[in-house]
Amino acid sequence: MVIYGMVSLERRDGHGEFSEEFLHDGDWGWGGNRNDDGKQYRILNEWNQAFVDAVRNTGGKNAVRVLGIPGYCTDPVLTLDNLILPNDKAEGKIAVAVHYYAPHDYTLNNKYTEWGHTGETSKKAPGNMDEDYLRDIFGRLNSKYVANGIPCYIGEFGCANKSGDRAEDFQEYYLEYVCKAANTYGLAPILWDNGAIGTGEESSGYLDHATGKIINDTGRFIKAMVKGATSDDSNYTLETVYNNAPRK
Numbered sequence: 001m002v003i004y005g006m007v008s009l010e011r012r013d014g015h016g017e018f019s020e021e022f023l024h025d026g027d028w029g030w031g032g033n034r035n036d037d038g039k040q041y042r043i044l045n046e047w048n049q050a051f052v053d054a055v056r057n058t059g060g061k062n063a064v065r066v067l068g069i070p071g072y073c074t075d076p077v078l079t080l081d082n083l084i085l086p087n088d089k090a091e092g093k094i095a096v097a098v099h100y101y102a103p104h105d106y107t108l109n110n111k112y113t114e115w116g117h118t119g120e121t122s123k124k125a126p127g128n129m130d131e132d133y134l135r136d137i138f139g140r141l142n143s144k145y146v147a148n149g150i151p152c153y154i155g156e157f158g159c160a161n162k163s164g165d166r167a168e169d170f171q172e173y174y175l176e177y178v179c180k181a182a183n184t185y186g187l188a189p190i191l192w193d194n195g196a197i198g199t200g201e202e203s204s205g206y207l208d209h210a211t212g213k214i215i216n217d218t219g220r221f222i223k224a225m226v227k228g229a230t231s232d233d234s235n236y237t238l239e240t241v242y243n244n245a246p247r248k
Contacts, residue, residue, distance in 0.1 A: 021068030041082035095151040113167040153188035179228030
């Protein structure tokens with residue numbers, strides 16, 4: 001926590017209402033957390049508390065800045081089940097951070113090319129992580145946090161770039177649906193853009209990080225995401241996005 005204290009001390013009188021997020025992907029050894037009787041969750045909760053105390057104790061604007069607090073590995077389900085929000089001297093200045101990449105074999109590993117209720121079963125990742133699953137997770141995040149005045153943001157979401165017209169149609173649909181669902185449930189979505197050009201595993205580039213220009217034809221995805229995340233048109237709903245999913 002010494003490093004966080006040093007960084008916070010340097011920034012305490014700077015601009016901005018948001019200070020920083022702790023750890024980002026906080027875990028050690030994915031999988032062990034499921035059979036250690038909650039040890040890892042408890043330790044992360046303790047670290048989250050120490051982080052909040054370290055930042056607040058530097059004073060200045062850090063006394064009231066918003067702090068991002070992640071659950072275990074920023075997994076939304078593990079966050080909902082195990083995160084204990086730290087005590088804070090500043091009222092209403094804690095925001096919960098999660099990531100959303102379900103299903104990973106579609107969005108990150110790029111083993112499958114389709115997603116959602118219109119996708120072909122053989123081309124979809126197993127596990128039934130389609131629209132119903134997404135709405136359930138986002139709805140639970142809303143009920144537990146947003147509805148109780150606790151901001152919650154999706155610090156990362158995305159989908160590795162696909163190859164082929166139909167696969168790209170599903171990619172656009174997935175990204176738009178995530179953003180529209182986030183908008184609907186009061187969550188702030190933040191796209192993971194690693195600048196990787198091309199298609200395939202972890203190829204999640206949308207903007208050239210050196211020039212700011214759109215990579216290839218990802219502009220259509222960006223437009224769909226912006227629309228989903230920002231539009232409050234009464235004729236544009238999560239249901240209409242769902243009904244416009246790619247068809248054969």
